[in-house]
Amino acid sequence: MASKLPHPNCFYAAVGFAASPPIGSRAVTDETRLLLYALYQQVTAGPCASAKPWGWNAIESAKWNSWMQLGDMASTEAMELYVATMEEENPDWWELVTNNGEPDKVAEVQAAAAEAVATAGIEAMARAEATARASGSASAGSDSGGASANDATSAISRIIAPPGVWTKLTPPQVLGRAPRGRYSHAAAIVGGNMFVVGGHGGGRLMGDVHVLNIASMKWSVAATTMAATSQLSADASSARSDQPAATAVTDAASAALAVSFTPRAGHAAVVWGSRVLVVGGRTQGGGAATASAAAATASDTCEVWMLETGAMEWQRLGPG
CATH class of the missing domain: 1.20.80.10 (Acyl-CoA Binding Protein)
Structure with a gap:
């Protein structure tokens, strides 16, 4: 604990x-x-x-x-x-x-x-x-008595305006398996669902996605995949002209699989239609999986990722 x-x-x-x-x-x-x-x-x-x-x-x-x-x-x-x-x-x-x-x-x-x-x-x-x-949101947080960064939690609070009264939602109000406690994550609401992406908790960066259905107040874990179509097309078109088509597609598929949404914290999330755009953050370097191993190689990024919430597919839109 x-x-x-x-x-x-x-x-x-x-x-x-x-x-x-x-x-x-x-x-x-x-x-x-x-x-x-x-x-x-x-x-x-x-x-x-x-x-x-x-x-x-x-x-x-x-x-x-x-x-x-x-x-x-x-x-x-x-x-x-x-x-x-x-x-x-x-x-x-x-x-x-x-x-x-x-x-x-x-x-x-x-x-x-x-x-x-x-x-x-x-x-x-x-x-x-x-x-x-906090970029201007600290005043609301201090009034709410919110948790500190180290007190990583999966608790949910809501504020009712205009009275400005915070209410902490606790079981049985919140159903399902709540995500692991975290901080420096990002959240965005699409339709009737809140998507929580990544963050830092337990000494590790995270890259998972959890969904809270606001009507039922029930958590679920999103099984995300990579949208390989655009990556395959880009890689195949950039292949050498003298390379056999089958080989180009195979290499493109391998490249697409090698590019995946990496664990991160401190990123931002914005809604674009049915999509969630995730921008920037600090990612672990060199494939490191722990805080101490990643510290020397961790880097800030400004890459942009898009999560299509219907198909639950990630797509990288640009390098950082």
Whole structure:
């Protein structure tokens, strides 16, 4: 079970765990240690602006390189990735650090995290960044008492205007198998259905699609496929003129299968008729499947994907 603390408190609780791992925790690799160091520096000191250490100091050079690779990553994103990386290595870190949720121990960890936040003086900065990233919707979120980024959840809330009163929808109001808790996902409504695409949860990027029928308030998992027609046509037309037609089609089919909607977070979704257009986001690099493995190769993209909600087919419209 993940920590229910909000950021930045959850971040500092995870830092405390990493600094003094309790009995039962699993040792992390040197690669992960470098990533955790870099993320900590990104949160507490901002983007790396120090000069590169002399080449003979291998350890300091490795730490500098790891920090520099984070670029201009926001402190709030660095907090999320730090905790996600910790959860990947030690999924039960919160249980370990709180003695399986012992009330006195939970209060102790919470107090230590709050003290660390106050000492670091970053709470105002984190809130300011969260407000900027919300793109004008933060005021509604703060009034609703919404969940933090780290408190990944599949809960649904609705607001009734004009009173402006939020209501959290909980079972049995919501039926079906709810998607795994996540954040930095995208959602769009087509007809009477809400489509939830991708996001970040459990230390991993996601590329799944879940559908909530608003009339019945029932969740379902969408079995999406790739629309190969346009890809086949484009690849076949670009094949060499002296290449046999059968070979061109086979190669085109292979290329189409190789292009698929990749897991991502931080993307946007807009509705276009019966279609959902997904734009941008951060995708994992090099085929990496976990937060720590993908951190060094993750990249921001502006590629555009289209989901035809009738056939539940993905089609890539343009490179990013």
